[in-house]
Amino acid sequence: MRELPEGPEAESAPGSPVPATPAEVLLDGHRATRDRVARSILDHGPSSAADLAGRLGLTSAAVRRHLDGLAAAGLVESREQRVYGSRGRGRPAKVFALTESGRDAFYQAYDQLAADALRWIAEAGGGGEAGQEAVAAFARARFNRQGEKYQGALEQAAAEHRTEALAEALSADGYAATVRRVPAATAGASPGGAQLCQHHCPVVHIAEQFPQLCEAETEVFSQLLGTHVQRLATIAHGDGVCTTYVPAPGAAPSPRQGTGAAPTAGTTTEEPPATSARRSPA
Template structure:
């Protein structure tokens, strides 16, 4: 939780509370929601009144932020458990973070564990063991994508478009487009980016899967793991059909 605490301290230092020259507009809304998120992360659950009191916000103001966070899927509202005698009226609702919101403000604990595991594999089995592990990890993804592409035909660009849809369903936020030199597959999210930054074998195994699924030689131009904004794979216009082993070329664009 150290990183989350550091983020909280930074936000507290840059985002004044109401009544102390608090900023206005969209930036202020986002900052306030960050603070709501941090409070819920620390406390587990809280009512709107408790959150408003902690942040110095009126009931109407905190309700506006909570409504927006509910709409965005960042929080859930539950009835507050009441022990003993219950007074008149409905019990106050308590708000908790959704799992997706927790992941976004996490400290990459699972990434750290995965990285440590791969370091152990590399020390005890060498680079080949890491490559084998990476290939096995993407095999299930390949099978699911292949099933989703059954009706895509044989044209590489048509298959790339079908693959983009399959990858999007897997959480990669992918898209495919036609460019002058062929086709381009873009993945706007990478679930293993932090780990792949140290172990590029994960990117290479994924690229080989793309090559097999599209049915042709491809070129990986950029990866999120290496600091690019998007993972970009180029599909040449008239490539040679992928042979056994599926030749994959990785070309860095930031060098």
């Protein structure tokens, strides 16, 4: 990390280095630990300082110093932790999430060419609803090809472990996916299923403009897992994690409807959260 002069002479000191850009804060020398903190948030979703300290083997004080630096660079922001189900007394815990700039500091598999190509597809398809359907057809073809890569791994997994197998395949493609088991809503009921959480989206900026990408991905998940799945939240719509609810094998999908957001990493869930209403991208 570049050391800036301290005191009144800081601004006038000859040879004062230029402040680091957001991407540079994640690079070089002893910035490696700060990089690990940011990467842990990317992989696990919004996290408290205590969560990060436990995962990285650091003291809470050290983690907070790195979080302060990341926040000053505009790479992370703090927010109150969302808790589902009953919550004890006291103020909600504070968690730290990556900002848009923080996500951009990591590799993103998109560029302006991709956006221009999808716009061209929409226009060539006739514009309006016909153009949107042309983009949707492209998105389905793309994710179907991606799903073909995952098919073998899922076929080798037992039915109850296919969601984990899909998460491993997605992580290999840069989605930093994890699985959280959801307990049954009532005692004695069949298993409640699982939440497939993608903590990183390599095409998030394109998905913001073309929600057909998220819809096609959800369709492919349903085909691969052999059950109806419910998309609860997406990074492209401003949520911290892309979350998909997967019913347990042989169970009916959750009937709950309404608005809500998916839990973030480290949050206790007593029942499947309500399905988020789809928002139109700005």
